[in-house]
Amino acid sequence: MERQDRKSQILKILAKSIRREVEKITDFAGLQEIRLRAGKPLMIICRNKEAVLPENEKQHITTKEEIRETMDYISHYSLYAYENELRQGFLTVEGGHRVGVSGKVIVENEKVKNIRHISSVNIRMSHEIIGCADGLLPYITKNMQICHTLIISPPRCGKTTLIRDLIRQISNGNQYVRGSSVGVVDERSELGGCCLGIAQNDLGIRTDILDCCPKAEGMIMLIRSMAPQVIAVDEIGTGEDIRAVEYAMQCGCKLIASVHGLDMEEASRKPVLGELIRRRMFERYVVLESRKHPGEIRGIYDERGSVLCRN
Secondary structure, three states: OOOOOHHHHHHOOOOHHHHHHHOOOOOHHHEEEEEEEOOOEOEEEEOOEEEEOOOOOOOOEOOHHHHHHHHHHHHOOOHHHHHHHHOOOEEEEOOOEEEEEEEEEEEEOOEEEEEEEEEEEEEEOOOOOOOOOOOOHHHOEEOOEEOOEEEEEOOOOOHHHHHHHHHHHHHHOOOOOOOOOEEEEEOOOOOOOOEOOEOOOOOOOOEEEEEOOOHHHHHHHHHHHOOOOEEEEOOOOOHHHHHHHHHHHHOOOEEEEEEEOOOHHHHHOOOOHHHHHHOOOOOEEEEEEOOOOOOEEEEEEEOOOOEEEEO
16 A cells, blocks of 8 residues: 655644645744644644644634544544544544544443543644664674663653564664564554554565554464564553563563653653663663654663663
8 A cells, every 4th residue: 555645644634724734834844733622723833832823823713613523523523433543632643643632431330431612722743854873783692682671761761663663674684783583563553554554655575564453462472473582562551561571581582662751760660661661671772852853862771770871
């Protein structure tokens, strides 16, 4: 299946009146977020800078009708079909773009069941940057194999983009790592950007992907069914996720994983994950920041926390 142009993927999910404003953006390649808030100005984030649309003209005030129309396009006129995703506060559209929502939360048995009367929408663009992991690979490989690696990153620092390129390079192989079978658990459809189960992003020639699958269950499924040499997951967090990571390591798989955090100290304080760090289960830690560009490496550390590289 031919991959759709990223710009057309975004434009087709926007209300027509908002689409006309977004089409005017000259630096679409640098676009990171489009924010719609009922009764508030239409805003974007482009290359880490916030702007109101249209620029140098009267502000476009987003209406509830425009948000409703946008959600109709995103959900193919059936929000009910996306109830399981919406209870997490977001859903993922073709191309791996994440759509976050807020509004009236429906609670049942003390758990979020759904979000209705959506009043805010945040569309975060998926960026595929081929080669962005080039500078990282020498530090997280040994003897032509990948090390157990944990990527620690605040939001909007490019960790998903970095992991995506790591998967591609590990799968294809190069001067630093032998081409390896990679199993990807893509719970939010962000790494592969799958359409009908087929990855729209380039994840390499030896990669098998479980799309829209819970991380913990997916890691175990891949081990049993696809015998991966490497497993890659984005945004581990629950105790179940961490236990599945440990199980995969014990089964001989190398792990590439990410977690939200500012630095190693904060990651070490997280329940369950902190225990893995203290036991030195991960061989490499990569801390990201976004001073100049997403995916900027702040520091790389070994299993003891010793600095291998710092910017």
